[in-house]
Amino acid sequence: MGNRSILSSLWRNDDHVSDETGDHSRARSDETTTTTSSIDTSSSSSSLMAKLRSQPLDTSSILYPTLTLHPSPIHHNILVLSLSHVSNAPPTLSNDELFNVLLKRLEPWVGEEGEGGYVLIVLADEDHSGKEKEKRNLPGIAWWVWRWKRLPRKYRKNLKRLYIVRPSLFTRTLLPFIIPFISPKSYSKLHPLPSLLSLYHAHKVPLKGIDISLSVVEAESRVLKERPDIIPPTPPTRGKNVGTEAVPTLKRIDSESSLASWGYQTISSAMETAASYLPIPHFGLGSYDNQQSPLVSGNKGYWGRDLDDLIRAAEGNVNGGIPSLLVDLGKAILQECIRTEGVFRRTSNSHLVPTLIAILDVPISQQPNLPWPEIAKEDPLLPPKILSRFLGDMKEPILTNSVYDLIRRTRTIEDIKTRFIPSLSSSTSLLLNYLIDLLHQLSLYCETTRMNSLNLAIVIAPVLIHGPDPIEDTILCLEPSKPIPPGLRKMAEINGLNLATEEGVDEGQRSNTLVGMLDMWIKDYPIS
Known part of the structure; x- marks a missing residue:
């Protein structure tokens, strides 16, 4: 997250940014009616900026770049929209106003129409914690479709991939039917996923730079309990090429297909998308490619590693050669576990353990940012257990x-x-x-x-x-x-x-x- 400090100009909401937003709105006033409707008018922008002056808005945890590129053939910047952090926005801001602010933050990464592009990952889990704070009600799918239709063309044209991680049952049921009739090209960009880990295992998208909240970790735990097949099987012997199990994929439709083909592909894909969320056998629904599993090839995670290799890989970092996992665990333990009796002696029975183990098994250079202080606050016995497992699970x-x-x-x-x-x-x-x-x-x-x-x-x-x-x-x-x-x-x-x-x-x-x-x-x- 520290690397994003160089992008602070994207996240500030001071008077200077307010003036820029006003200029941006006025510049868009000469565009078509569809484009104009997606950007605030001068009067609505003034009202919005008045609210922002009274309540500072930090969107760095809601919409942010991961500072990584999507793998081939789409080498474009990856951005993350985290719905679990939307509750951090001032409750006085409406969803429309918040959307316009996020649109302004997104603009530097979009580029001009026909030039550049971007990939958007939507973490669809909502934050169900914090009863003391007012919960923001997110809009339904009709609102999102309405907004999508009114986006300036460059936002839609330059979007190369849209990953929706753990969409709700309602959303993942209707999306395959609605999106093709909005735009067949847009539908080919859509990738609903049951798990964040499937983003890496099925699509080879690096998770580096993605900030995971505790609610996301808990949602991952629920999904992996129901769908353990999301993670490719670990090979019995390290270094061998081992085949992986079949995993369903979402079929794509050709942008030049006929309307009849759209309908057929829509129904077919809807059935497959629904099947990908159910613990039933998947026959003929696609699979991981025949390439070597990411867990087998190249860089590995933290489990079963050679200590010299780990220290060598960590040389030159800000931790003086200590693996980042140990530093993060140490800070969390000294911050949240010092008031817990029997720390290290008592074991944790947390349901998050398998999920954390699976995330830490992703190659270190591809791993997301885990919220260890939040995890330690929720279960002070969990970080010591992960630390003990790391020490006892070395190659030697x-x-x-x-x-x-x-x-x-x-x-x-x-x-x-x-x-x-x-x-x-x-x-x-x-x-x-x-x-x-x-x-x-x-x-x-x-x-x-x-x-x-x-x-x-x-x-x-x-x-x-x-x-x-x-x-x-x-x-x-x-x-x-x-x-x-x-x-x-x-x-x-x-x-x-x-x-x-x-x-x-x-x-x-x-x-x-x-x-x-x-x-x-x-x-x-x-x-x-």
């Missing part, structure tokens, strides 16, 4: 069994500084330093979270190691001051593990564990 464990003996011999902070950290790779050292810093700051709120440095070490240690012997891993995740349970000790001896104790230490106890080392590190961070 963060700490391999090659450092186990060194962990056992690490008894002081000086040992961590002079022995343990120098033995790590630069990527592992960078990640652990960030993680320990986060846990240290979180431990300062132990009075409310009931999670001191030892408790945090106990819950985070198991996700950092995954050696060939689970018994050895289990012993390393015990508190160093407590004896090894007899049953666990016996299994360790059967496996041939060396549990010899040091001189002066009682039988049944060991030198140190990963939990003990992490406890010291978290408690005394930063190491001077």
Whole structure:
């Protein structure tokens, strides 16, 4: 979202912009009657600007560019219209007035007729949260059709694709019947989609730059629960070409087809569009192309990645080489989770987990902006769960069994500084330093979270190691001051593990564990 600061002139509503809007309205007064009806007259514009002066209007979250291009063959700018953010507009503005303001914001990206073009993604989910604020009632489909017919020609002509993500049942039922009779060319641009993820998986459209609200994440969760086939199956072996399941697509009609053909294609497409929203088998309704699945080819998401590759990809960013996901999760945890008892220890049963996992499995360079502070506020246990999953789902464990003996011999902070950290790779050292810093700051709120440095070490240690012997891993995740349970000790001896104790230490106890080392590190961070 920070990249949009360079476009601030598009979103301001001061007196200067007000004058421009007045000039814009007067310039359009000489056009045809149809064009003139879509733009405010001088008197209505003055009334609108008076309202904007009394109530500043920020449309940067309602209509904004993603600063990315649509994939071939339509290489044009992508813009997003988020209906869930419409409630941020002043309630005194009518839908007609708000539409004209958004039209003004859209104009720089439209270009002149026959030159340039743009792609519009409509996130059709409404914001159902916030009972204390007045809810804006969005107009029905008749209003949108009426507005579309009265748009200046360049807005319609230069629109190359229109994606409507999760349209309502009423909208997706009527659109296939209405749009062809308005304009067959317009209908060929229309792509109603059941899910935001299908925008990427079915159409290869990058999700980068799209700001997802909590209501959008919740809507995605409901859709994916009913339609898990939206996401292509993950291949059983990484790197292999695996075929994907058939997924319905919306048929297009030729702009030169006859009226009879329009009618046939309209009915056919309406049935297919309706079928794409129902959990029924899809026979002969199209499929993903036979190209390699986006999850298999090229760049990957955050799951099952090599740590060195992730750190290398993040080099040069504003986070100092730390993956953006970790930074966003860390900020959300320290902002919203510090008042929750048992954070990291208690697990989240949120229905949003599968959706977040699916979104984070999209290639990192293609991922949308997730509202982690909102998610953490809704469920403070969810960001720690995602962070723990990330750490435990690496291609290789963060700490391999090659450092186990060194962990056992690490008894002081000086040992961590002079022995343990120098033995790590630069990527592992960078990640652990960030993680320990986060846990240290979180431990300062132990009075409310009931999670001191030892408790945090106990819950985070198991996700950092995954050696060939689970018994050895289990012993390393015990508190160093407590004896090894007899049953666990016996299994360790059967496996041939060396549990010899040091001189002066009682039988049944060991030198140190990963939990003990992490406890010291978290408690005394930063190491001077």
